[in-house]
Amino acid sequence: MREASSNITYLKDYTAPAYWIDRVDLDVRLYEDGAEVHSRLQMRRNGDAGDGSLRLDGEELELRELVVAGRKLDATDYVQDEESLLIHQVPDKFELQCITWIRPQDNKRLEGLYKSSSMFCTQCEAEGFRRITFFLDRPDVMAEFTTRVEADKKAYPVLLANGNPVDKGDLDDGRHFVIWHDPFPKPCYLFALVAGDLHLQEDSFTTCSGREVDLRIYVDHKNADKCDFALDCLKRSMRWDEEVYGREYDLDIFMIVAVDDFNMGAMENKGLNIFNSSCVLAKPDAATDAAYQRIEAIVAHEYFHNWSGNRVTCRDWFQLSLKEGFTVFRDAQFSADMSSEPVKRIDDVNLLRTAQFAEDAGPMAHPVRPASYMEISNFYTLTVYEKGAEVVGMLRTLLGAETFREGSDLYFERHDGQAVTTDDFVAAMADVSGRDLAQFKRWYTQAGTPIVTVQGDYDAESKRYTLRFEQSCPPSPGQVEKEPFHIPIALGLLGPDGKDLSIAEPLFELRDATAELVFEGVESRPVPSLLRGFSAPVRLRYDYSDADLLFLMQHDSDGFNRWDAGQTLATRVIHALMEDAQLAEDSIAAFVEAYRHLLSKRDVDNAMLCKLLMLPSEAYLIEQADEADVKAIYDARELLKCRIVRALESELLQLYVANHVQQEPPRLDFEAMSERALKNTVLSLLAADPGEEFLAIAKEQFERANTMTDSFAALSALVNSGMRSEAESALQDFYQRWRHDNQVLEQWFSVQASSPAYASLATIRQLMNVPEFEITNPNKVRSVIGAFCMQNHVNFHAERGEAYAFLADRVMQLDDLNPQIASRLLTPLTRWRKYDAGRQQLMRAQLQRIHGKEKLSKDVREVVEKSLA
Numbered sequence: 001m002r003e004a005s006s007n008i009t010y011l012k013d014y015t016a017p018a019y020w021i022d023r024v025d026l027d028v029r030l031y032e033d034g035a036e037v038h039s040r041l042q043m044r045r046n047g048d049a050g051d052g053s054l055r056l057d058g059e060e061l062e063l064r065e066l067v068v069a070g071r072k073l074d075a076t077d078y079v080q081d082e083e084s085l086l087i088h089q090v091p092d093k094f095e096l097q098c099i100t101w102i103r104p105q106d107n108k109r110l111e112g113l114y115k116s117s118s119m120f121c122t123q124c125e126a127e128g129f130r131r132i133t134f135f136l137d138r139p140d141v142m143a144e145f146t147t148r149v150e151a152d153k154k155a156y157p158v159l160l161a162n163g164n165p166v167d168k169g170d171l172d173d174g175r176h177f178v179i180w181h182d183p184f185p186k187p188c189y190l191f192a193l194v195a196g197d198l199h200l201q202e203d204s205f206t207t208c209s210g211r212e213v214d215l216r217i218y219v220d221h222k223n224a225d226k227c228d229f230a231l232d233c234l235k236r237s238m239r240w241d242e243e244v245y246g247r248e249y250d251l252d253i254f255m256i257v258a259v260d261d262f263n264m265g266a267m268e269n270k271g272l273n274i275f276n277s278s279c280v281l282a283k284p285d286a287a288t289d290a291a292y293q294r295i296e297a298i299v300a301h302e303y304f305h306n307w308s309g310n311r312v313t314c315r316d317w318f319q320l321s322l323k324e325g326f327t328v329f330r331d332a333q334f335s336a337d338m339s340s341e342p343v344k345r346i347d348d349v350n351l352l353r354t355a356q357f358a359e360d361a362g363p364m365a366h367p368v369r370p371a372s373y374m375e376i377s378n379f380y381t382l383t384v385y386e387k388g389a390e391v392v393g394m395l396r397t398l399l400g401a402e403t404f405r406e407g408s409d410l411y412f413e414r415h416d417g418q419a420v421t422t423d424d425f426v427a428a429m430a431d432v433s434g435r436d437l438a439q440f441k442r443w444y445t446q447a448g449t450p451i452v453t454v455q456g457d458y459d460a461e462s463k464r465y466t467l468r469f470e471q472s473c474p475p476s477p478g479q480v481e482k483e484p485f486h487i488p489i490a491l492g493l494l495g496p497d498g499k500d501l502s503i504a505e506p507l508f509e510l511r512d513a514t515a516e517l518v519f520e521g522v523e524s525r526p527v528p529s530l531l532r533g534f535s536a537p538v539r540l541r542y543d544y545s546d547a548d549l550l551f552l553m554q555h556d557s558d559g560f561n562r563w564d565a566g567q568t569l570a571t572r573v574i575h576a577l578m579e580d581a582q583l584a585e586d587s588i589a590a591f592v593e594a595y596r597h598l599l600s601k602r603d604v605d606n607a608m609l610c611k612l613l614m615l616p617s618e619a620y621l622i623e624q625a626d627e628a629d630v631k632a633i634y635d636a637r638e639l640l641k642c643r644i645v646r647a648l649e650s651e652l653l654q655l656y657v658a659n660h661v662q663q664e665p666p667r668l669d670f671e672a673m674s675e676r677a678l679k680n681t682v683l684s685l686l687a688a689d690p691g692e693e694f695l696a697i698a699k700e701q702f703e704r705a706n707t708m709t710d711s712f713a714a715l716s717a718l719v720n721s722g723m724r725s726e727a728e729s730a731l732q733d734f735y736q737r738w739r740h741d742n743q744v745l746e747q748w749f750s751v752q753a754s755s756p757a758y759a760s761l762a763t764i765r766q767l768m769n770v771p772e773f774e775i776t777n778p779n780k781v782r783s784v785i786g787a788f789c790m791q792n793h794v795n796f797h798a799e800r801g802e803a804y805a806f807l808a809d810r811v812m813q814l815d816d817l818n819p820q821i822a823s824r825l826l827t828p829l830t831r832w833r834k835y836d837a838g839r840q841q842l843m844r845a846q847l848q849r850i851h852g853k854e855k856l857s858k859d860v861r862e863v864v865e866k867s868l869a
Contacts (some may be wrong), residue, residue: 011318018050019043024536028193030151034103039133045092054087057130057137062607064384067097085134100133108776108817114300119196121608126376140315140419142185156195162270164252189814192269194363201227205235208242212438219258226281233299240334247307263778263820266298268305279745284666289673289709301331302468314420317376321368323390339670342559349534354620356382360449363866365476369422374862377820390537397488399433406432440486447476450485456524465522469515484513491534493526498555532558570615577636585816590645599651607674610681617795628834629795630777641688642828647860656682680713687721711857722757746783755785756794761803764788778821785810789828803841808846812853819857830867
């Protein structure tokens with residue numbers, strides 16, 4: 001690997017390309033030792049831009065022939081280096097023909113064209129196309145593609161590319177070809193190609209205009225029985241996008257291919273979505289309900305990209321959230337409509353507050369629209385995706401659902417077939433609403449998580465209640481001072497009876513550094529319910545008493561805030577336990593009684609009760625701390641779980657039995673999933689204080705389960721219970737049954753690696769020696785190394801720091817194979833400032849050791865240098 005340069009790309013330096021590419025004809029000939037790529041590009045100069053020379057992107061390409069405007073060039077006509085091809089002089093309008101030789105079989109980076117097992121496939125976002133042929137590899141160059149794929153017919157009977165198939169035929173020597181044409185101009189990052197011996201499962205969809213669309217899923221033959229759910233999700237996504245956003249699918253065919261080796265979750269290539277197998281394959285006995293819900297969301301997400309990302313794409317990579325933030329928002333809406341809006345909101349905010357807020361507070365903090373980058377792959381972040389979705393959600397909150405829909409319609413109509421910016425998206429919303437959104441756009445340009453501090457004051461004599469707001473935002477890299485954000489705050493006031501008071505302004509727009517909101521005619525001191533539905537991605541500070549939190553936990557009509565009150569109260573109890581367990585007795589007793597009230601009153605559905613019974617995660621508690629004592633957090637949280645179980649064991653067992661209903665065949669509707677989720681949440685709680693009754697029900701559930709949800713939940717409970725012999729027996733049984741199923745085996749790896757009660761660093765080393773573990777497979781790396789370092793906080797942060805050195809070794813090893821995965825694994829070390837001085841020193845030392853590696857990739861170098869700055 002070449003030594004990574006430290007060149008920084010800046011948004012302020014953006015210029016349009018000197019040349020456009022109107023049409024692309026690709027001929028990709030696949031062989032066992034490589035691939036020959038013939039490209040013909042119809043090019044024209046962009047006005048009078050440039051100096052008449054042409055620079056194309058290209059990496060690890062063997063150039064075999066180059067022809068410009070019919071003239072074959074020799075070595076004096078161009079200069080090729082490791083990153084580009086410079087042609088000294090070209091006409092204003094011409095055809096460029098190029099033949100390159102590449103080696104997909106040796107491509108362990110999984111970027112461009114590579115081989116996964118016996119299948120050829122591609123991943124071109126963000127800059128993978130330059131590893132296939134020389135090109136202007138940037139998203140604002142949009143061209144019409146025709147792709148011919150040729151290969152041995154016996155080994156690769158299925159040949160796929162973007163668009164619609166227009167021709168096919170047999171060739172000499174047992175080879176064959178298929179030609180695909182995509183009539184919609186697209187950037188090259190949306191190019192896709194697949195060749196393999198694959199099972200095909202078909203269905204169809206009739207669009208709102210009456211067109212019949214052929215739906216196809218291609219998978220490895222051994223996974224032929226795992227396609228039904230994804231096809232059903234696809235059809236529901238297509239219908240939902242028509243009904244909610246007015247977006248109809250545009251090609252004659254829509255295809256999904258499942259690939260075992262994939263850096264991401266999935267990719268929205270036009271008409272040919274390529275999926276990580278773990279994100280699309282499912283059947284009840286081999287996939288958990290959580291996996292089903294994830295598949296539903298990802299299938300929808302990639303399909304929705306057909307408009308929010310493909311038909312309208314981003315001008316440059318700084319605008320990545322233009323497509324990703326908008327599409328995450330859309331897939332969240334879809335998932336909420338398919339299940340429960342408050343439960344979906346809780347899940348989304350849990351991720352945001354645990355991981356994205358931590359990103360905002362760390363060395364890699366950046367705005368939703370970054371101002372610069374060294375390696376674009378490092379900016380496929382929670383900030384761009386999840387916080388970007390929150391920004392879109394705030395626009396909808398501010399404008400209202402109907403006006404927001406008008407804005408999205410105008411955006412798609414105005415920019416169809418164009419590469420645009422976040423400014424263009426906001427402009428469409430401003431134009432339909434007539435609102436000035438200039439201040440709102442600071443959400444795109446300012447990094448960090450705003451802090452909103454609220455104080456409440458009640459004047460009994462005047463019956464006036466006043467809320468005083470103050471906003472601020474901590475410094476972040478490159479941004480010390482922040483201007484006030486435009487923050488929508490949904491709120492309510494609860495009276496003594498727990499019911500909402502009628503108020504004139506349920507949505508308050510905080511635009512200044514300080515502001516007041518006054519409510520007249522309030523008969524008694526209310527309890528405020530602030531930031532309902534988590535209406536803005538901020539840290540809320542309000543001095544609720546424990547009694548206030550218990551009141552909100554029992555009465556708030558806003559499901560999210562009811563849950564959040566419980567989380568805040570649980571966090572206080574855990575902190576009290578960390579300081580003095582004896583003095584925390586009253587707090588524990590009050591919290592246990594709140595749980596008892598939930599179990600007896602049962603005024604919410606199973607899905608919501610499941611959320612209300614979950615304690616804050618270790619990761620969230622660590623993120624909340626100024627200096628995180630990981631062991632103390634773990635011990636206090638486990639002690640609170642234990643106290644809950646001892647006080648409420650009979651109630652919890654009754655709840656378990658009431659929901660332990662085994663359906664034949666298993667149902668996959670939201671109600672059935674919620675029933676299983678509640679039962680297994682109870683089982684997880686019981687594992688904190690395991691006794692004979694726990695062991696009996698866990699073993700019975702594991703042995704008799706007819707869904708992976710129940711089987712895996714019982715396995716997880718046993719692994720986390722500390723009952724090692726029982727856990728090891730169950731793990732061995734699970735392994736023997738599922739060792740030949742990659743997706744299930746990844747869960748087997750992960751349940752061990754992530755368990756503080758089970759997995760030490762020695763356990764992780766043993767798991768890496770299991771025959772099915774492959775360091776070149778991203779899913780296996782994430783399920784073992786990633787799960788240990790990012791979820792098993794106690795053992796990763798063990799005092800001697802051996803796990804830090806282990807992670808550094810793996811990062812350097814992977815940097816030579818797959819820099820994208822290496823840089824993402826680095827995240828735990830980048831948070832070194834969160835811990836005590838001793839651990840800080842140990843973590844910094846490993847970052848410095850990584851930085852000293854020869855030939856360090858741009859991916860890893862950028863993360864390390866920002867972490868050490």
